[in-house]
Amino acid sequence: MLAVVLLSAATAVVVGLLGAAVVAGQARRRLALAAVLAPVVVLVIVSAGVAAAAESMFISGHDHAVVLVVLATCLPIAAAFGWLIASRVQALVRRSVEEATERERDREVEAGRRELVAWVSHDLRTPLAGIRAMAEALGDGVAPPGSDYPARILAETDRMSDMVGGLLALSRLQSGSLVLDLGSVDLADLVSDAVASARPVAEQRGVTVAASAERSVVARVDAAELGRALGNLVANAVTHTPARGVVHVRLSAGPDGALVTVDDECGGIAPDQAQRVFEPGWRASRGRTPGSGVGAGLGLAVARGIARAHGGDVEVTPAHGAGCRFLLSVPSGAPAA
Structure with a gap:
């Protein structure tokens, strides 16, 4: 009995090493094919061990043929399930990568939007403060004689108008609502x-x-x-x-x-x-x-x-x-x- 077990184990080890090498080689090139081959290799290892044990036990030719037929029948079934599992795993991996990429893109967009809002708020607040100060000086009659406050207020207003126009244009571009x-x-x-x-x-x-x-x-x-x-x-x-x-x-x-x-x-x-x-x-x-x-x-x-x-x-x-x-x-x- 020990001899039969050792022969079966040795055969399984040899076939397993060869199968592992094949799966590892395919994994570097085609991961999906490697996922299909993995369960097939497992079944081939078991089949080789069983076949070696059956051969060494000198069972009848009929029983030996039955064992081989059963093992041969299981191989395509293992391949089919391996393909189904590999397809499912590949779809899940692809979906996971897409979702991670989308989340990262959303984070970048949101971070950029917040940064833009902060920057533009600062850029709008600065000229508004200047316009208010100059308008108050003009209203209170304390503006320097011959000052260029009116021209400066007009210039700052134009700059803010351009800024708002740029924001509106950028909004249309980013939302896809721009119609040419x-x-x-x-x-x-x-x-x-x-x-x-x-x-x-x-x-x-x-x-x-x-x-x-x-x-x-x-x-x-x-x-x-x-x-x-x-x-x-x-x-x-x-x-x-x-x-x-x-x-x-x-x-x-x-x-x-x-x-x-x-x-x-x-x-x-x-x-x-x-x-x-x-x-x-x-x-x-x-x-x-x-x-x-x-x-x-x-x-x-x-x-x-x-x-x-x-x-x-x-x-x-x-x-x-x-x-x-x-x-x-x-x-x-x-x-x-």
Whole structure:
């Protein structure tokens, strides 16, 4: 009896080692197949041990055949259950990964929303406090003679209006409620309008804005929304270019659509911060109070969102010449639904 047990055990060990090697090899390549093979290997190990024991016990040929038939019948059953279990486990793992990814994305979105609300609240509170103080001084008749309080109140009001407009645009983009009014538009006109809008601020800051175009480039876009995106890119370049600097805006036709490059002289940004410039509310400066002409940090996020709504994108080269290069691309046709 001991000899039969030892033979069966030895056979099971040998087959088990071979089966374990096969399952381990498949697990590195195809986890689902390894999960199917695992119960089959277990049954094969048992079958090998039983078959070896039956052979050594010199049982009748009929009984030996019955044992082999029973074992052979169990193999496909084990494979079927292994496939069912593997499919279920794989679905559960996939669902778990998807849920974890979604929870992490929701946490990031919520954290970004809270941070944005805090930043914008701060940025709104600062000019409101200034407007209140200047309005009270004017109302009480204690404003300095010839002061520029009215002009400063108007400027702060315009800045807050732009900030609220950026928030509304960002909200439409993030909620998916933005509806594009597409039409054939000569992008040279949009570039010209964006540059013209930025020139008064650029002249105040001592910055030159130069625009050029290879030729007329026509694309199916929403003129108002894409004009907002281009205006944001040019305004951002003017804001971060020092006095006596130059902002270059260039329109060209690419292989798949239109390309608009905006080169500034901001001095460049760190490569690890390149994509952060598109985060709503983010600024490279640690200080949260924006300086003169500096917005709430929404312009680039809105520009990229509008470009992507058109089926294009906005990308940044963090170190290009004396500053950064922003590249806006849109396809020549309508965006895919």
